[in-house]
Amino acid sequence: MRDKHLYQQVLGINDPWQVFDVDLNPEKQEVRVHIQRKARVPLACPQCSKACPCYDHRRKEWRHLDTCQFKTILVADIPRVKCSEHGVHQIPVPWAKQGSGFTALFERLVIDWLKEANIKAVAGLMGLGWSAVDGIMQRAVKRGLARRDDTAVFRHIGVDEVSFQKRHEYITVVSDHDQNRVLYLADDRKITSLDGFYKSMNDKQKSAISSVSMDMWPAFINATRRCVPDADAKIAFDRFHVAKMFNDCVDQVRRAENKALLADGDHCMARSRYNWLRHLGDVSRKHWPDFKALRTIAVKTARAWAIKEYASTLWNYISRTWAEKAWKKLLGWMSRSRLPAMVKLARTIRKHLWGIINAIVLTASNGKSESMNSRIQKVKSRSNGFRNRERFRNAIYFHLGALDLYPSLNKDGLTYVTHTDS
Ligand SMILES: [Zn+2]
Known part of the structure; x- marks a missing residue:
């Protein structure tokens, strides 16, 4: 098989297009595949499909998948037609999207790499400029968003x-x-x-x-x-954000209490922050005796911590009534805690309790x-x-976005579906 026939088959080039020359440049490690459109096949306006005369040709190049270690470029003089209604237009080619300097297959490869590495790394790997890779990424997202089902339902x-x-x-x-x-x-x-x-x-x-x-x-x-x-x-x-509010509150109480103890020369709360933010079960056995002793000295922080721990157990109700009852009990405890930060948090929680109860019964945690x-x-x-x-x-x-990012290919698996893609 001669090289141009080989490329014609490998590239999936069909009538009216044909490979008419293959240039190998070993010094530049490059293969240039020249493609042309058969002159006698009539041309049509890409907008209205009306037969039109050829206006002129424009030379275009597309980067394709490498041939072994050789960079492979497709080259073609693309006819432009002059439609009486739509003016001068370049006709589409089956291997690439109009305006792209890459074949559909090459874009697919770049998209695959972009899933694994950042733009800069992919550009270096493929021997491309940063904006070329960025362009492929942007086109892929645009294509994926346009393909989404506008009528899909989300629960x-x-x-x-x-x-x-x-x-x-x-x-x-x-x-x-x-x-x-x-x-x-x-x-x-x-x-x-x-x-x-x-x-x-x-x-x-x-x-x-x-x-x-x-x-x-x-x-x-x-x-x-x-x-x-x-x-x-x-x-x-959601539970995550509510838990964060409790943690922030405990931390606020801890800072104030630590400051007061330090003023009396007591350093017992130093480096204890993470113990207060952890869950009860996450305090290691090694630290447990110290933490237990600390709770008898840092009484305010210990109180805030106990409230936070209790709140974290109130997320497993099935019944709205029981959930409300438990949270209201907690709110009472918070309000009576004599800890200004906790009293303030109780007010916020009370105002938003309806949505917390929704989260519990809908089990709609974020x-x-x-x-x-x-x-x-x-x-x-x-x-x-x-x-x-x-x-x-x-x-x-x-x-x-779980988007369908790739350019659509024809059944041959090689050429681009020109009419359906963005
Ligand atoms: Zn037209």
Whole structure:
């Protein structure tokens, strides 16, 4: 088999296209495959399919998968047609998306690598520029988002925020708990940030939502109340965020008590912070006697700690009535604790108790969303941060959106489906 026939078959090039030359440059370690369109095959406008005369040709090149160690470039003079209605247009080619300098197969390979390494590393590995790889990634996300089913129904969703580079710059993240994927991202954490997600849904989709896990951020509560029917029975303040509030409260009490003890020259609370934040069962046997003794001296912190520990046991009720009873008992204890930070927390919890009880009976913990949050942090650290929020959003969709990212290939597995893809 001659080399051009070999390439014709390997590349899946069919009529009216043909490989007419293959150039091997051993010095540059490069193969250039020249493709042409048979001159006698009539041309059509890509917009209206009307037969059109050839206007001119433009030379284009596409990077393809390497041939062994040789960089492989496809080269073709692509005809442009002049349509009386739509003007001058380049005709599409079956191996690449218009405007891309890569074949569909090469883009697939880059997408595979991008799943494993950051843009800079992939660019180095493939001998490409940073923006070329970034372009492939952005096109993949755009393609994946366009392919999503707009009518899909989500039962359990979670709303959370992740911080961008600077403090107080956030991205709102909506995730699908059932499939553990990111559904929607928006700048900031305002009502409008979350509104955008709900507005993209029809009434049936909104009604199908059975739980929305979140922290107690008012904008998320308000946006959900505004858009989701019967929201007050569906909003669930998740266990993770509530536990964090208790931990912060214990820490506040500990700092104040430590300061008071230090003023009396008592250093007994030094380096005890993590023991107070741990769960009872997580304090090691080795540290247990010291911790037990400490609790008789640091009485305020010990009281706050006991309340926190008790609160962590109140998440397993099935009945709303019993859950409410238990939490109200806890709130009474907190209010009488004579610890200002705990009394303040009791007020916050009392105001939001309805959503905590929802979380318990709907078992709609944002635990999954939290693991999503840590997965997002991994995306962030792998890329050594992002220059802007758009890139950050794009990377989150790429890695965590469970999107169909690849260019569609024809049955031959080689050429690009030109008419259906974005
Ligand atoms: Zn036309």
